[in-house]
Amino acid sequence: MSKAMEPDLQTPLRRTSGQAAKEWSHPSNHWLRGFVLDNRASLGTLAVFIVMMAVFMLANPTVFTTWYLYSSVLTTLPVALFVVVPLVFVVTCGEIDLSFPATMGFASWVFALVVQAGYDPFLGIAAALVTGTLLGFLVGSLVVYGGLSSLIATLGMNFLLRGLIQIINEGKSTALTSLADSWAYKIFSSQVWGIPVQIFWALAFVVFSALLFNRHRFGAQVQVVGDNPDSAKQMGIDVKLVRVKVFVFTGIGAAIAGTFSVMINFTWWPTAGDGYLLPVLASVFVGGTPTWGGIGTVVGGAIGAVTVSFIQTGVVAAGLSGFYVQFFNGLIIILSLLGHKWNQARYR
Amino acid sequence: MSERIIELRDIKKSYGQVYALGGVNLSVDRGEVVGLIGDNGAGKSTLIKILSGVVKPTSGEILVRGKPVAGWSAARSRDAGIETVFQDRALAVQQTIVRNIFMGRELTGFMGWLKVNKEIAEASRLMREIGFTSKVFTPQSIVGQLSGGERQGVAIARAIYKQAELIILDEPTTALSLTETAKVFHFVRQVRASGRSILFIGHNIHHVFDIADRFVVLDRGKVALTADRNEVKSADDLINFMEDVAHPGGLPGLHEGAEQRA
Numbered sequence: 001m002s003k004a005m006e007p008d009l010q011t012p013l014r015r016t017s018g019q020a021a022k023e024w025s026h027p028s029n030h031w032l033r034g035f036v037l038d039n040r041a042s043l044g045t046l047a048v049f050i051v052m053m054a055v056f057m058l059a060n061p062t063v064f065t066t067w068y069l070y071s072s073v074l075t076t077l078p079v080a081l082f083v084v085v086p087l088v089f090v091v092t093c094g095e096i097d098l099s100f101p102a103t104m105g106f107a108s109w110v111f112a113l114v115v116q117a118g119y120d121p122f123l124g125i126a127a128a129l130v131t132g133t134l135l136g137f138l139v140g141s142l143v144v145y146g147g148l149s150s151l152i153a154t155l156g157m158n159f160l161l162r163g164l165i166q167i168i169n170e171g172k173s174t175a176l177t178s179l180a181d182s183w184a185y186k187i188f189s190s191q192v193w194g195i196p197v198q199i200f201w202a203l204a205f206v207v208f209s210a211l212l213f214n215r216h217r218f219g220a221q222v223q224v225v226g227d228n229p230d231s232a233k234q235m236g237i238d239v240k241l242v243r244v245k246v247f248v249f250t251g252i253g254a255a256i257a258g259t260f261s262v263m264i265n266f267t268w269w270p271t272a273g274d275g276y277l278l279p280v281l282a283s284v285f286v287g288g289t290p291t292w293g294g295i296g297t298v299v300g301g302a303i304g305a306v307t308v309s310f311i312q313t314g315v316v317a318a319g320l321s322g323f324y325v326q327f328f329n330g331l332i333i334i335l336s337l338l339g340h341k342w343n344q345a346r347y348r
Numbered sequence: 349m350s351e352r353i354i355e356l357r358d359i360k361k362s363y364g365q366v367y368a369l370g371g372v373n374l375s376v377d378r379g380e381v382v383g384l385i386g387d388n389g390a391g392k393s394t395l396i397k398i399l400s401g402v403v404k405p406t407s408g409e410i411l412v413r414g415k416p417v418a419g420w421s422a423a424r425s426r427d428a429g430i431e432t433v434f435q436d437r438a439l440a441v442q443q444t445i446v447r448n449i450f451m452g453r454e455l456t457g458f459m460g461w462l463k464v465n466k467e468i469a470e471a472s473r474l475m476r477e478i479g480f481t482s483k484v485f486t487p488q489s490i491v492g493q494l495s496g497g498e499r500q501g502v503a504i505a506r507a508i509y510k511q512a513e514l515i516i517l518d519e520p521t522t523a524l525s526l527t528e529t530a531k532v533f534h535f536v537r538q539v540r541a542s543g544r545s546i547l548f549i550g551h552n553i554h555h556v557f558d559i560a561d562r563f564v565v566l567d568r569g570k571v572a573l574t575a576d577r578n579e580v581k582s583a584d585d586l587i588n589f590m591e592d593v594a595h596p597g598g599l600p601g602l603h604e605g606a607e608q609r610a
Contacts, residue, residue: 217456223443228440230438232440233422234400235451236425294440
């Protein structure tokens with residue numbers, strides 16, 4: 001390269017100070033437009049939900065005016081929300097966790113054992129939370145420090161933990177009739193003005209987690225690690241620790257979810273949690289969190305969970321036979337993914 | 349003699365049987381611009397990664413301000429006031445400019461909650477300060493929407509945010525246009541004027557020659573030459589020397605300089 005081609009390195013570029021007063025301008029300087037751009041994934045999910053409900057309601061308007069329909073969804077939805085939200089963190093971090101159903105079963109088993117032994121259900125909840133935390137840490141450490149693929153390792157852990165539960169219980173369930181009179185039941189699982197109280201706890205959890213995701217160092221580091229783990233490491237972030245933490249968070253969420261499901265039914269089954277695997281995963285992705293990591297939306301995931309729980313109820317309420325449920329499940333998932341692909345660009 | 353910010357003593361790094369670095373001594377004093385040059389495979393990248401704490405040396409000693417450090421890591425390196433602009437820029441491209449600038453040292457208050465508004469204000473101030481402004485992006489724009497030069501701007505803004513004492517620039521002008529290159533050099537002079545040090549790594553020897561106070565030539569994992577600016581007459585001298593290292597023969601005058609410094 002010739003010397004003449006070199007930039008002028010000696011003259012300072014002083015004109016920059018003159019420009020300092022110039023304000024930033026942005027295509028999204030209107031607050032509403034900015035809001036839509038910042039929340040496009042969750043708003044897209046909301047649009048999918050509204051369109052789906054509109055179709056169901058048009059098919060059979062009268063059923064959708066009955067409160068029972070919503071009440072039943074509001075009873076089961078919270079259980080899903082407690083695992084969908086932590087899974088948004090896991091997927092954003094670039095991992096996946098398929099072991100949460102077994103963690104739900106395991107933690108709620110500990111809860112059932114404590115309650116059955118005659119202790120206060122609050123102690124049972126505490127024991128379940130500790131179990132969930134430890135299992136999350138175990139799964140996370142196996143994936144992160146063992147250097148295993150989270151997809152396969154967590155699948156293995158799901159079978160392993162579920163197998164342990166089955167071996168020890170030999171398929172027997174545990175009835176917890178004493179729960180109905182306890183304070184814990186009144187606080188966590190009764191009804192207020194006809195509304196199942198679990199939904200309020202779940203909403204509080206969603207709001208807290210959304211703040212954790214967007215307004216806390218943990219959420220910021222989860223996104224950065226999922227986006228570019230090498231840079232995160234170069235900038236001094238303990239990438240492995242952040243990864244373990246998201247699994248621990250999922251373990252805690254699964255413990256809460258498992259405990260809630262036992263309190264709804266007054267019974268613990270050795271299969272507790274199994275049915276949640278696919279609907280919960282579907283909710284995360286319907287909610288607008290992409291598979292490649294780095295970005296995600298907690299609120300979108302929650303709306304995704306609402307959407308997925310309404311599919312089954314809505315299909316039946318709209319007067320279609322139960323055979324349509326799976327078809328609609330698939331249809332909503334595919335349409336949502338197409339919508340999100342169009343809605344959000346992937347930067348590299 | 350001004351303060352020695354960092355010193356590497358007899359640093360060796362091997363990957364299995366292969367030695368990337370075979371005993372390197374390198375130091376950077378306060379306010380000094382050191383130009384590190386060497387061919388591909390000379391060990392420049394490994395040396396940078398050791399300085400920034402990303403890679404741990406197989407053996408050798410690292411001294412920060414004259415004191416040996418133990419447990420050297422990326423976080424320790426940044427705490428010691430060493431910031432690195434990596435060759436690949438090390439940006440999280442799906443995140444905002446603000447989040448990238450504060451990556452790994454988020455501004456937090458009570459219990460780790462982010463001070464989002466403060467981060468935005470600080471990033472905004474910083475970007476104005478270095479003349480990194482535009483009509484098409486704000487501190488809250490996604491890095492993936494920016495051009496290559498603008499992304500380099502983000503990486504540089506991140507490096508100077510915390511008044512770092514030593515800034516390592518690994519091939520900062522690669523793939524940049526002439527005006528963007530000029531901006532980078534303008535920045536290097538600003539940093540030096542403020543009394544901070546720079547370790548500048550470059551393929552382009554003319555660039556390095558124009559900017560550095562001292563040159564270190566790395567060859568096959570060893571320091572082949574250390575020379576002050578006044579010991580080297582022109583960039584062509586350096587180029588000739590590097591050719592001589594590759595095909596032994598050597599420039600006697602320069603070798604003497606190297607021995608004196610070592």
